[in-house]
Amino acid sequence: MIKQYETVFIATPVLSDTQMKEAVAKYTDLIKANGGEVVYEEDWGLKQLAYPIQHKTSGFYYLIEFKADPQFVATLETQYHRDERIIRFLTVALDKNSIAYAEHRRQMRAGKAAAKAEEAPAEPVAEEEPENVEE
Numbered sequence: 001m002i003k004q005y006e007t008v009f010i011a012t013p014v015l016s017d018t019q020m021k022e023a024v025a026k027y028t029d030l031i032k033a034n035g036g037e038v039v040y041e042e043d044w045g046l047k048q049l050a051y052p053i054q055h056k057t058s059g060f061y062y063l064i065e066f067k068a069d070p071q072f073v074a075t076l077e078t079q080y081h082r083d084e085r086i087i088r089f090l091t092v093a094l095d096k097n098s099i100a101y102a103e104h105r106r107q108m109r110a111g112k113a114a115a116k117a118e119e120a121p122a123e124p125v126a127e128e129e130p131e132n133v134e135e
Contacts, residue, residue, distance in 0.1 A: 004039065004067050004099055009080060009089040010059035013046060020060055023085050027064060030079060036068030040106055053087045065094075065102060 011023055028038050044061035053059070068076075073091055080089040094102060 001070065002067050003070055004065070004094045005073060005091055006063065006065045006094055006098075006102065007076065007089065007091040008044075008061060008063050009086050010049070010053070010061055011085050012054075012087055013056055013058045013060060015060060015085060019085070020062075023083070024062055024064075026083075027076070027079070030076065031064070031066045031068060031072075034068065034072045034075060036066050036072060038064060038066050040065040040102070042109075056087060059087055 007027075009027070011020060015023070024041070024043075028041065031038055040063075042063040044063060046058055047061050048058050049056065070093075073093075077089065077091060080086045092098075
């Protein structure tokens with residue numbers, strides 16, 4: 001029986017952009033290799049932690065929404081535990097209401113992104129230089 005899940009992990013803040021992309025690719029590939037389907041991904045970026053974790057005060061947050069067999073979640077979490085780049089993670093099963101809310105949230109974010117892209121950046125107003133006045 002396939003269920004839908006949402007997993008969020010926090011990666012150590014010392015990773016480069018390339019290393020972060022490699023970490024994300026590792027987990028999305030793991031999901032796909034085990035018969036799962038990645039429904040949605042979102043990079044939340046570098047954020048401050050509410051409390052220090054492993055002497056770190058910030059971390060890279062990343063969300064992956066996926067469909068998979070329930071037994072796969074244990075495999076995924078085992079990989080999180082083994083990966084020294086991951087400092088925290090949480091995986092939850094989504095019920096029908098959560099799935100509907102997640103879909104609504106994705107549509108709202110897509111709408112905001114489209115509206116933001118349509119807005120043309122305003123040209124800065126050039127300040128006039130004062131004329132030299134000789135006294």
